Amino acid sequence: MNELWMEYPEIGNMLEEVNALILRSTNDADEFITEAVSSAVVSSGKMLRPAFVVLSAKFGDYDKESLLRLAAVTEMLHIATLVHDDIIDEAKLRRGIESVQSRYGKDSAVFIGDYLFAKCFTLLSEKQHNKSMEKLANAILKICRGELKQYRLRYMYDVNIMNYLKIITGKTAALFSMSFHIGAAEGNLSDRQIKTLSRIGYYCGMAFQIIDDCLDYSDKKTIKKSTMNDLKQGYLTLPVIYALGKDKDNKLKHLLETTDFNKTDMETIHDLIMSYDGLTQARQLAKKYTAKAFKLIETLPASDNRNTLEDIVKKMLHRKY
Amino acid sequence: MNELWMEYPEIGNMLEEVNALILRSTNDADEFITEAVSSAVVSSGKMLRPAFVVLSAKFGDYDKESLLRLAAVTEMLHIATLVHDDIIDEAKLRRGIESVQSRYGKDSAVFIGDYLFAKCFTLLSEKQHNKSMEKLANAILKICRGELKQYRLRYMYDVNIMNYLKIITGKTAALFSMSFHIGAAEGNLSDRQIKTLSRIGYYCGMAFQIIDDCLDYSDKKTIKKSTMNDLKQGYLTLPVIYALGKDKDNKLKHLLETTDFNKTDMETIHDLIMSYDGLTQARQLAKKYTAKAFKLIETLPASDNRNTLEDIVKKMLHRKY
Known part of the structure; x- marks a missing residue:
């Protein structure tokens, strides 16, 4: 758990569930993707975006499973944009670990990003x-x-x-x-x-x-x-x-x-x-x-x-x- | 109209409407995108994929506006994958004209492809x-x-x-x-x-x-x-x-x-x-x-x-x- 969330264990725990869901949702794919997503999740930063999803929902009543899914999709979308950004910047590192484009090549990075975009939409369309x-x-x-x-x-x-x-x-x-x-x-x-x-x-x-x-x-x-x-x-x-x-x-x-x-x-x-x-x-x-x-x-x-x-x-x- | 459709003017005309819809749907964007999409549309090949959408629907009853939208989305998705493919192949030409990655650079091509993917989903989500x-x-x-x-x-x-x-x-x-x-x-x-x-x-x-x-x-x-x-x-x-x-x-x-x-x-x-x-x-x-x-x-x-x-x-x- 990122230290930012140590003081707010309820949010921190939900973010850990979000990470687990991201890993589960992307293990249907080529090992390239699974590995790339895992390393992105392991090195995930503060997870501000999914935390915002959770914090906003908590002003009202929500279905937990559905909320976790939305939070996971938000983080996946963020990861996808980072993967595509790194292609353009030719970035060697991302959050301290080797970037997807550097590790798997630009070719793969294009499709790993696309895969993650598409996965966001399948996760949402399953639940209407x-x-x-x-x-x-x-x-x-x-x-x-x-x-x-x-x-x-x-x-x-x-x-x-x-x-x-x-x-x-x-x-x-x-x-x-x-x-x-x-x-x-x-x-x-x-x-x-x-x-x-x-x-x-x-x-x-x-x-x-x-x-x-x-x-x-x-x-x-x-x-x-x-x-x-x-x-x-x-x-x-x-x-x-x-x-x-x-x-x-x-x-x-x-x-x-x-x-x-x-x-x-x-x-x-x-x-x-x-x-x-x-x-x-x-x-x-x-x-x-x-x-x-x-x-x-x-x-x-x-x-x-x-x-x-x-x-x-x-x-x-x-x-x- | 591609010569393939000359014999089938009803389908050919619908495909022209599909092209017009693609152009209309993407003119909200940066001139980069609008230009890139226009050139892809102008050089569009046989448009097999949107034609399949139309031909399949015609075995039953359909709403024309809705069908055109689906056909346009199918072609846009195809164009998006071509744009990303050309980045990897470093293709200079696509269907006889300069490819997006060659004309606008790989950097732009990544985001032009992403834009088209996203546009497909917005067009579909508007109509449920x-x-x-x-x-x-x-x-x-x-x-x-x-x-x-x-x-x-x-x-x-x-x-x-x-x-x-x-x-x-x-x-x-x-x-x-x-x-x-x-x-x-x-x-x-x-x-x-x-x-x-x-x-x-x-x-x-x-x-x-x-x-x-x-x-x-x-x-x-x-x-x-x-x-x-x-x-x-x-x-x-x-x-x-x-x-x-x-x-x-x-x-x-x-x-x-x-x-x-x-x-x-x-x-x-x-x-x-x-x-x-x-x-x-x-x-x-x-x-x-x-x-x-x-x-x-x-x-x-x-x-x-x-x-x-x-x-x-x-x-x-x-x-x-």
Whole structure:
């Protein structure tokens, strides 16, 4: 069990059941898939998305078996997107262990991801989860649209904030929001409550991703190679985009446009982002989304479950940034 | 309209409507996707799979709008699998025009395929096609299992026929069978008739793929570079597998194992396949599947529609092989 859930054993235990269900559901396949899924499950992180499904349902009444299935599908969808992401990033590692694409090759990774997508839908269709299925498919559409937009906007140094927000909506907020939504629907909550929880998921997702993007620039000394590579490949995140907005003499823009900058250049880039307040502004926007999430959480009926949700979101969003 | 359908304008017109629906359904997305789908639609081949959906439904009563949607989904699923296939094969062309992966890059191709998969499910969930959705998801599972099995069995020169048959079930027969099945179900046919049509699809698919694999070896002089590359990458098809079964002195096996054979070696490989009757045996198996398909078609109620189905299957399977 991930340490995040030690304090909340009820949720932690359900997440262990979710993992067991994922393993059971995927053991009908080629050993490739079974192995790949097992290693993903073993190295599973905080399992935030299935936890959101569970926490949302617990505001109402739910059927446990059905809920576990929805939570498992949410995590499987997340794993599938990671498997496909790693193909593109050529990532060697995922959560500290060798990535599927590195271990089994890109060819297999394409179909392992596809298999997991399809498996999500079979699990839902067996139980007539028609509405959840629509939500799931819509989340995948948003994820793909976001990824494609991100790819298309590479090297566009006059990218506007709106495009960045659309990209991270797909990248993170769509799946967060879906997790809250299908959990709330399974808990038989009112349409209004479902909408509220879904918004909480959206705001959490936006804040989470912006914080993630800020962490890349939090310290000049520990700047990661992957951050530099992303920049070289023309992928811009919020601190950079804000900084470019103040880059009247195109100093930062020209540096980025060389795309073969070295470590010293990267330090100059970092300094420019700082002097243009790129990081500060990005952090401010993250805070706005965080505040919106908490404000909505407060409107939910007071309960132990609400306290748990609040705690988890706090821990998730109050990372060092 | 593809020339195959000129003689059957009713089906041909419905297929044109299917294409229009695919274009309408995918114009909500990034221009990447819209363009990629348009070019796939423009270069669409015979559209056998959506035609099977339509032909099967016409044995009963159907709702036209609903049927067109199912047919469109079937073709979109097919396009999605082609887009992902081309990533792996690094194919430059697809149906004579530049492939999605070549034109937009592998990165985009992964997400364009995912987008199309997801779109299939949203189109079905809007109309509560729950059963069709299950069939669709199951077909994707079979396709992925087949592809992964094929990949895992590369370079295994003692591959048995059963594994080859499982691979082509996923590669071709699963989607053929699904097309017949969901069309028949939409036509409100009896369970027995649905099963019969589904079997026809399966047999057609098996025959179709074996014939395709035979065509690669039909003439020594016109042997394609892609056939040689497949062999070098350890992908074995039925004529080769049958030949290996008679390769007592491992002559063929050793040649294949070198994996860097030149054009002259390839001619020797071809001669060995011929002398071991690999092609003849493969053709015989294709004939068996073809006969099974026609036998079942004859059990369907006599009608113009049955005649059309019979004609189409004949044209499809009586290719030069």
